[in-house]
Amino acid sequence: MSGLLSSTPPPPPSSNITYVKVACHCGLNEFRAGFPTDALPISNDLCHCSACRHSSGQMAVYHVNIVSLLCADTDEPFHVDGSDGQCISNGDGDLIPYKTSENGTRYFCSACSAQLIFHSVGKLTEGGKREGAYWCVAAGALERTEGIVQPGYHIYIEDTLDGGLADHLRSIGHLKLPRYRLETGSEVLPLGWKAPHDQTKKQPEGHDIDSLHFACHCKTLRFKITRPNAQSTLPHAAFPDLLYPYDITHLAKLRNSGDVKWWLRPLNSSEQPTKYFAGHCACTYCRLTSGFEIQSWVYVPRGNILDMDGQPLTLQEVKEDELSEVQEAMKKLGVARPGASSESRTDAAAPLGTRMPGLKQYISSPGRYRESCQKCGATAFAWQAGRPDLICVAVALVDETQDGARAESWLDWCLTRVGFTEQAVSPMTVEGLTAGLRATKEEKELGKSVDDTTTIVITPDSSAPVDAIAEKDRTSVVFTLVEEVVKA
Ligand SMILES: [Zn+2]
Ligand SMILES: [Zn+2]
Ligand SMILES: [Zn+2]
Ligand SMILES: [Zn+2]
16 A cells, blocks of 8 residues: 555557546646547446545546546656655656555545546466556546546446445436446346345344444545434524526525425424435536546535444534625525524534544635545535535445435435536436436336336426526525625
């Protein structure tokens, strides 16, 4: 895991190569990835292995093979050198390497943590040589994907124990994606496959009953969530895009003036909520700070996220005076409960403590924070200053041995929509995911399997009340307006 790596992607062969720009969200890393023109579109796997999920914070990783890597503006090779766990700055960008196995090193941006490059040194042969080395880039960071890359199949479904994201993303276009147990060519697992009961539903040693555990690959970040309780109803939050698409919904509706506790499930029922609302997001922030088109989040009140000592999570580094400014602005807009102040906010949820060690914060835009592991780069949390007590937690970090990678006894998945579909760089992938979600919903209702290969055209969630749909001029989200007021 240590020592200097001296790695440089292969120089471009003389054959015909198509170059596509790759860039992370913060722009610190920009280069061009070369694909063999004759082989386009490149069909690669969506990998569901534990190393991919826990080192990225995404439920699957989509890396595509490349034949060369050049700087963004010159035809010089883009160098990727450095030692494990340390930032490299050799003029070609700033990437932190992290080894997930003897063969494989992942490289993520030192500022925004986007996972951009994967390098395998190949497998050790009997003669002691390595064979089959290759380089990949993260498909989500490509400037364009149409005609360049296309997911072809799922691999390492076995590691999810419940099918994971593959049960939601079944087809792309008219192509049903094969679901391999391990590598390509291994046994194909049917839709709805689950690991034998003795592999799941067991509480690993030291796990308290009734909390769901999460960890990144290097285990620097470890935390747990508890079941909804009285405290879980205290946050106030605008509706998420998953429920009411921001681009077509009246701001008045988005503000959630009725103070619906939409993150608790079941909702509007006499039963006590036992689950949290979860869903997939295709927004540009998620894509470019991670490297994959689909980021899966569960919304959890801050007071229900505990560190391993049982202390509530603290993410905030917002100074008290900044906080009151934001809250003042929110009050003007009517997005906060009248009378809410920094005092009642801290009373309302968990007390402020020290930040979880090992977290790296990236501000993707003013007031929007993403938190990831400093060492392995895994995305862990996203949150906004406008609703500091409701946190997006990366589902991929869940301990799948408790209840599978989808953790369905804890999470209630949104089956009608993918968040921010309109921002997707590969509409076909997101349309395939939406079709898979809707088929899952239908199957739950009908109790039998449904064909999802009919093309889906993304339309607004038809379950949204008619008064929520407005003229198509609402591109702003609640927090954007809060920012404007603060600036003014
Ligand atoms: Zn993998
Ligand atoms: Zn970056
Ligand atoms: Zn880590
Ligand atoms: Zn997002």
